[in-house]
Amino acid sequence: xxxxxxxxxxxxxxxxxxxxxxxxxxxxxxxxxxxxxxxxxxxxxxxxxxxxxxxxxxxxxxxxxxxxxxxxxxxxxxxxxxxxxxxxxxxxxxxxxxxxxxxxxxxxxxxxxxxxxxxxxxxxxxxxxxxxxxxxxxxxxxxxxxxxxxxxxxxxxxxxxxxxxxxxxxxxxxxxxxxxxxxxxxxxxxxxxxxxxxxxxxxxxxxxxxxxxxxxxxxxxxxxxxxxxxxxxxxxxxxxxxxxxxxxxxxxxxxxxxxxxxxxxxxxxxxxxxxxxxxxxxxxxxxxxxxxxxxxxxxxxxxxxxxxxxxxxxxxxxxxxxxxxxxxxxxxxxxxxxxxxxxxxxxxxxxxxxxxxxxxxxxxxxxxxxxxxxxxxxxxxxxxxxxxxxxxxxxxxxxxxxxxxxxxxxxxxxxxxxxxxxxxxxxxxxxxxxxxxxxxxxxxxxxxxxxxxxxxxxxxxxxxxxxxxxxxxxxxxxxxxxxxxxxxxxxxxxxxxxxxxxxxxxxxxxxxxxxxxxx
Amino acid sequence: xxxxxxxxxxxxxxxxxxxxxxxxxxxxxxxxxxxxxxxxxxxxxxxxxxxxxxxxxxxxxxxxxxxxxxxxxxxxxxxxxxxxxxxxxxxxxxxxxxxxxxxxxxxxxxxxxxxxxxxxxxxxxxxxxxxxxxxxxxxxxxxxxxxxxxxxxxxxxxxxxxxxxxxxxxxxxxxxxxxxxxxxxxxxxxxxxxxxxxxxxxxxxxxxxxxxxxxxxxxxxxxxxxxxxxxxxxxxxxxxxxxxxxxxxxxxxxxxxxxxxxxxxxxxxxxxxxxxxxxxxxxxxxxxxxxxxxxxxxxxxxxxxxxxxxxxxxxxxxxxxxxxxxxxxxxxxxxxxxxxxxxxxxxxxxxxxxxxxxxxxxxxxxxxxxxxxxxxxxxxxxxxxxxxxxxxxxxxxxxxxxxxxxxxxxxxxxxxxxxxxxxxxxxxxxxxx
Numbered sequence: 001x002x003x004x005x006x007x008x009x010x011x012x013x014x015x016x017x018x019x020x021x022x023x024x025x026x027x028x029x030x031x032x033x034x035x036x037x038x039x040x041x042x043x044x045x046x047x048x049x050x051x052x053x054x055x056x057x058x059x060x061x062x063x064x065x066x067x068x069x070x071x072x073x074x075x076x077x078x079x080x081x082x083x084x085x086x087x088x089x090x091x092x093x094x095x096x097x098x099x100x101x102x103x104x105x106x107x108x109x110x111x112x113x114x115x116x117x118x119x120x121x122x123x124x125x126x127x128x129x130x131x132x133x134x135x136x137x138x139x140x141x142x143x144x145x146x147x148x149x150x151x152x153x154x155x156x157x158x159x160x161x162x163x164x165x166x167x168x169x170x171x172x173x174x175x176x177x178x179x180x181x182x183x184x185x186x187x188x189x190x191x192x193x194x195x196x197x198x199x200x201x202x203x204x205x206x207x208x209x210x211x212x213x214x215x216x217x218x219x220x221x222x223x224x225x226x227x228x229x230x231x232x233x234x235x236x237x238x239x240x241x242x243x244x245x246x247x248x249x250x251x252x253x254x255x256x257x258x259x260x261x262x263x264x265x266x267x268x269x270x271x272x273x274x275x276x277x278x279x280x281x282x283x284x285x286x287x288x289x290x291x292x293x294x295x296x297x298x299x300x301x302x303x304x305x306x307x308x309x310x311x312x313x314x315x316x317x318x319x320x321x322x323x324x325x326x327x328x329x330x331x332x333x334x335x336x337x338x339x340x341x342x343x344x345x346x347x348x349x350x351x352x353x354x355x356x357x358x359x360x361x362x363x364x365x366x367x368x369x370x371x372x373x374x375x376x377x378x379x380x381x382x383x384x385x386x387x388x389x390x391x392x393x394x395x396x397x398x399x400x401x402x403x404x405x406x407x408x409x410x411x412x413x414x415x416x417x418x419x420x421x422x423x424x425x426x427x428x429x430x431x432x433x434x435x436x437x438x439x440x441x442x443x444x445x446x447x448x449x450x451x452x453x454x455x456x457x458x459x460x461x462x463x464x465x466x467x468x469x470x471x472x473x474x475x476x477x478x479x480x481x482x483x484x485x486x487x488x489x490x491x492x493x494x495x496x497x498x499x500x501x502x503x504x505x506x507x508x509x510x511x512x513x514x515x516x517x518x519x
Numbered sequence: 520x521x522x523x524x525x526x527x528x529x530x531x532x533x534x535x536x537x538x539x540x541x542x543x544x545x546x547x548x549x550x551x552x553x554x555x556x557x558x559x560x561x562x563x564x565x566x567x568x569x570x571x572x573x574x575x576x577x578x579x580x581x582x583x584x585x586x587x588x589x590x591x592x593x594x595x596x597x598x599x600x601x602x603x604x605x606x607x608x609x610x611x612x613x614x615x616x617x618x619x620x621x622x623x624x625x626x627x628x629x630x631x632x633x634x635x636x637x638x639x640x641x642x643x644x645x646x647x648x649x650x651x652x653x654x655x656x657x658x659x660x661x662x663x664x665x666x667x668x669x670x671x672x673x674x675x676x677x678x679x680x681x682x683x684x685x686x687x688x689x690x691x692x693x694x695x696x697x698x699x700x701x702x703x704x705x706x707x708x709x710x711x712x713x714x715x716x717x718x719x720x721x722x723x724x725x726x727x728x729x730x731x732x733x734x735x736x737x738x739x740x741x742x743x744x745x746x747x748x749x750x751x752x753x754x755x756x757x758x759x760x761x762x763x764x765x766x767x768x769x770x771x772x773x774x775x776x777x778x779x780x781x782x783x784x785x786x787x788x789x790x791x792x793x794x795x796x797x798x799x800x801x802x803x804x805x806x807x808x809x810x811x812x813x814x815x816x817x818x819x820x821x822x823x824x825x826x827x828x829x830x831x832x833x834x835x836x837x838x839x840x841x842x843x844x845x846x847x848x849x850x851x852x853x854x855x856x857x858x859x860x861x862x863x864x865x866x867x868x869x870x871x872x873x874x875x876x877x878x879x880x881x882x883x884x885x886x887x888x889x890x891x892x893x894x895x896x897x898x899x900x901x902x903x904x905x906x907x908x909x910x911x912x913x914x915x916x917x918x919x920x921x922x923x924x925x926x927x928x929x930x931x932x933x934x935x936x937x938x939x940x941x942x943x944x945x946x947x948x949x950x951x952x
Contacts, residue, residue: 105780469919
């Protein structure tokens with residue numbers, strides 16, 4: 001059935017990179033210094049004044065490569081503060097308008113309870129919600145100068161800096177020591193991908209429709225994600241382009257997207273010391289267990305399951321040979337080769353975060369087989385078809401580490417009295433916060449019932465909080481070939497949420513719109 | 520023993536709505552968290568009860584029929600619905616309910632029209648029964664008692680595995696199975712574990728079930744020539760309507776969103792109640808009736824072991840007509856949060872949602888009954904949320920257990936009770952832990 005009912009191809013307009021903020025396309029990896037300025041807007045007029053001249057970096061490729069970058073995003077409170085009319089803000093999805101910390105139900109779903117509760121956050125909870133974030137990136141030694149250069153007179157008049165979140169270049173690894181950011185969705189910038197609205201996609205692919213990461217384009221459902229569409233008579237709308245799906249409207253979302261930020265404190269000592277204890281102080285066993293938690297090798301980030309012999313769409317499409325080879329070695333795999341979880345545990349961090357499945361399990365061949373699967377009779381294993389199709393739940397990660405780096409060996413030592421906090425400023429880009437970030441965090445990371453498991457949540461991110469009726473939630477199972485699973489008990493909480501917010505990352509045109517309104 | 524279900528509905532006495540709402544609220548520890556021992560209906564004392572809910576049927580979308588078809592909206596009175604899924608027969612359950620929760624139910628139902636205090640409760644509930652057009656249960660014949668016993672079995676086995684890792688190291692699945700079986704035998708003997716045999720199913724039930732199993736396809740077979748003759752007309756009627764029906768799919772207000780969300784995600788399972796009008800005219804009404812008749816047959820005879828088509832997260836679901844099939848209520852108990860439930864539905868059984876719910880007013884446009892519709896993801900989610908009702912009181916007999924947990928526990932028990940298993944089956948069995 002796949003491909004039978006193809007979406008009628010709309011002529012894809014090529015993306016105007018000059019209108020998109022660079023973060024969607026680049027991680028600015030060469031700019032090893034970065035900080036996030038969390039702002040409250042004091043004076044909207046001054047903010048507009050600053051914004052008119054702000055050196056915001058676009059997704060356009062520049063030669064020579066720039067040394068600095070600046071990105072700007074607003075929370076819904078911030079948009080209000082910028083005098084965006086309420087009727088326009090209502091066009092944003094409820095998740096963005098409600099924010100990350102305001103709702104008890106959302107906190108339950110995201111696992112933001114207990115030590116993660118918003119009332120304990122450093123920023124982002126009620127009264128401490130930033131209006132905007134300015135992300136600064138710079139090459140070695142350049143950040144401080146870059147920061148000063150943007151803090152002009154109008155900046156001072158416009159903003160209160162509620163925090164400046166620093167980052168640390170840990171050389172491509174996250175604080176626990178594993179290589180970070182290995183698996184990213186490949187954005188379909190060319191809009192060549194065609195999705196079948198009614199048919200199933202039979203294979204996992206890493207090439208994802210642009211509309212999953214950028215508003216105003218077709219998404220994995222072959223639809224346009226909701227965003228504010230303005231009447232051409234609305235003030236400021238002359239700055240905006242027409243919406244592709246509703247040409248009579250002006251698209252405030254086009255080339256913009258949402259950014260999820262969470263400050264995740266990592267208990268690096270707690271992590272390695274627990275692993276050491278759980279593996280009987282055996283060095284090899286300690287790393288093995290850490291790798292099972294993560295789902296990748298410590299040394300090189302290779303997956304714990306064998307690579308696929310056949311290519312996966314969107315894996316290994318980098319321009320340089322070395323990068324392509326590395327991507328294939330790290331990402332050309334699915335878990336079809338490990339249905340019993342004996343190589344990579346079902347609950348491993350990367351298996352939860354990206355289960356790499358297709359729309360329908362069991363690789364049905366032919367119409368009859370497909371029909372049998374559709375009716376629910378095609379499963380061979382008891383766990384088949386428990387996980388939602390991955391392609392609707394991808395996020396693009398752009399986070400940066402913070403705090404002092406510790407090696408695993410150092411982490412085994414007792415903490416000195418001045419041992420500071422370390423962790424990750426998790427930054428994720430997605431067009432639909434509910435279906436992408438919140439879903440992954442809720443249904444895959446935090447849920448104690450993920451993939452037929454019970455009594456355990458994500459080994460890294462889990463909050464170990466009680467679930468009514470469950471004896472505990474702090475275990476981790478390692479399925480064994482020909483035997484009963486090995487189960488690690490009493491896994492402590494390794495990661496504590498310290499802050500977070502949802503931001504709208506406007507296009508350059510939408511920023512010009514912000515300059516026009518209210519002025 | 521077969522499971523049964525009831526759904527009692529009755530219009531409210533307008534002047535007592537506030538009283539009823541506060542009565543229902545008093546059954547909860549907090550909104551969305553039932554007190555299972557509450558004094559009005561102490562659910563936990565009914566050992567046969569799987570799920571129960573009280574919900575005030577307050578359709579948020581009464582105006583839709585005017586918006587979409589220009590018809591005058593009917594001002595239906597608010598109704599109270601009491602829904603329960605349990606083991607055994609409905610008569611036995613109603614009797615026990617009337618006996619053991621008499622005072623509470625008297626107080627609740629006296630807020631309804633046509634109820635006089637002191638009335639025979641069991642009889643009144645039977646008179647106000649609203650039978651489901653289609654009913655799905657996750658696992659035929661699995662009793663609450665069995666669920667509790669099997670969960671205790673798994674926990675005991677897990678505990679044993681945890682405290683005796685050495686005795687099982689290096690053993691084959693066959694040896695592990697034998698060891699665990701022996702452990703269960705001694706636990707059984709000492710009375711620490713109980714595995715009761717399932718209570719027998721009355722012969723009469725099997726007979727009726729068999730008649731239904733054969734009868735529906737037979738009737739369909741007889742009808743086939745007529746259905747085939749009618750098909751071109753049906754297609755014409757369907758396509759004309761599909762081209763003209765109106766979608767009504769604005770997102771709900773933040774206020775209503777909060778009201779619904781407040782009740783969700785305490786347990787690993789959630790409740791879900793939606794209601795709405797069926798599109799006007801006989802065509803939609805009959806199409807829906809016919810399709811639900813088929814759905815009911817498959818749910819009763821085919822999907823009886825842990826999944827409804829590709830969906831394995833539903834514990835129980837019912838489709839119920841109201842007001843001479845002009846309106847419908849759908850109520851279910853599902854695992855996970857609403858968003859994952861909706862995504863599951865769209866991606867796995869979008870066609871199934873379409874065939875039934877596209878006959879409801881405001882549903883996203885379908886083509887050929889099965890195509891599109893729910894695949895318009897955002898609209899579909901908005902429509903669903905818009906038709907959803909806050910479930911005032913919701914009880915589940917086994918908090919913390921998902922439908923998959925129940926299945927795994929049953930498979931573990933079956934393995935323990937089986938004498939001869941192949942090596943492959945044993946390997947799969949030990950992997951269940």
